[in-house]
Amino acid sequence: MSLMAPIAEPPELKRFSGPQRAAALMLALGKDHGAPIWEQLSVDEIKELSSTIAQLGRIPSAVVEHLLVQFSGEVSSMASLHGSFESTERLLSGVVPEDRLKEIMEEIRGPSGRTMWDKLSNVSEAVLASYLKNEYPQTVAVILSKLRADHAARVLAELPRDLSVDVIQRMLRMDPVQKDVLIQIEQTLKSEFMSNLSRAQRRDPHEAMAEVFNAMDRSTEEAMLTELDHRSPEAAERIRSLMFTFEDLGTLLPAAIGVIVKQADKRQIALALKGAPDELKQLFFGTMTERSAKLMRDDMSAMGPVRARDCEDAQNVLVRLAKQLADAGEIMLVDPRSEDAMII
Structure with a gap:
């Protein structure tokens, strides 16, 4: 046969x-x-x-x-x-x-690599740091000790300064890690971090495109969306509904604005507010101490005339920071287009 x-x-x-x-x-x-x-x-x-x-x-x-x-x-x-x-x-x-x-x-x-540590070394340092900053410093120290030195360095630079120094001190005096502890950490990373990361990579392409539009300057954004309105109006409307702009920060609770102010670079805030509506300026100033608000106003005045593009770039930085904080669960972004929907 x-x-x-x-x-x-x-x-x-x-x-x-x-x-x-x-x-x-x-x-x-x-x-x-x-x-x-x-x-x-x-x-x-x-x-x-x-x-x-x-x-x-x-x-x-x-x-x-x-x-x-x-x-x-x-x-x-x-x-x-x-x-x-x-x-x-x-x-x-x-x-x-x-x-x-x-x-x-x-x-x-998820990221390529034969072992969990190989995979982590192929994850963006910003994404990995966003996850690790909510972990115990000792756990972070163990994880970073298993990564390539260059990648561990980039992750440390992304972590809050106090946490990164604490982690470095723990790494310096860390004893050999028991095998069962490593296995438990690997399993947690696999079940919590990697699985969430792989699901995020399969998200709606309109969400990814909304982020691209958020990063554009205003004139380019409007021109592109207007053209897309003619060619694919459904896609244009979907992208608009997913976009979160600097002006949308005005819908946040003062507590959420306070977290953004605390995490953001002060010069970026000053530059962003330079071109912001008065209502949004007052919202930001209201979360600061009287002295900090005065210093911020003085910095804005000392800047003199600034390019609109520079203001927009600074505003985009704050929007991206707000989204990172929302992804980490530190704040909640209320979508102004819906009374019930939340962007988390």
């Missing part, structure tokens, strides 16, 4: 689950033919597949033959292969349990 000849599905096949079929196929392929596949698996996947192989027991020859014919037939019938997240998910579906499939897909959609 030719290897490619179709054969009927043996009745014994029904008692083998998806993972067991994959394990049986890898066992049949053997060391030499299966090696390229094993090399592509993660440590956890190797453990899972190996465990299934070890518990397979006897496999009827008819089942083995069917799996090999099915495998070779599917490969030979393909004109070409296209690897993607979607094709990977389809491939693993039915081979691994649904909850494990979800975990694998969230992991591979």
Whole structure:
């Protein structure tokens, strides 16, 4: 019988689950033919597949033959292969349990790297610092001690100064970390940080484009949106609804403005308020002490005339800071376009 000849599905096949079929196929392929596949698996996947192989027991020859014919037939019938997240998910579906499939897909959609520490070294220092600043300093010290020195340095620079100095001191006197502690930290990073990061990377493209428009100067933003109104009015309206502008900060509670003032560079605040409406200026001044507000007004007066573009750039910096603080759960941004909706 030719290897490619179709054969009927043996009745014994029904008692083998998806993972067991994959394990049986890898066992049949053997060391030499299966090696390229094993090399592509993660440590956890190797453990899972190996465990299934070890518990397979006897496999009827008819089942083995069917799996090999099915495998070779599917490969030979393909004109070409296209690897993607979607094709990977389809491939693993039915081979691994649904909850494990979800975990694998969230992991591979995240930053690249064989280990958790490799993956963290490929995460933006600003994103990683935003997460770490809410952790215990000792935990932050352990995590940074496992990263590349250059990346750890950039993350430290992004952390609040008091926290970064505390972390450095802990790193200097840190004893060797027990294996079970490292495993617990890795599991927490995987379940909380990496899974949230991978979900964020699959967000609505209109949200990403709204951030792009937020970073544009006002004239370019309006020109682009006006043109988009003609070509794709639904997309333009969706982007407008997702954008959060400097003027929208005027809808925030004074407590939220106070957090922004505390975190922001004072010169950036002065430059941003230089071109702001009086109501928004008063909102910002109202969160400061009388002395700080006077100093801020003096700084604004001492600037003299400034370019509108410079004011807009400073305002965009404050908007991005507000969004970072909202993402970290430190403030809540109220969407002025809806009485109920929140941008968090």
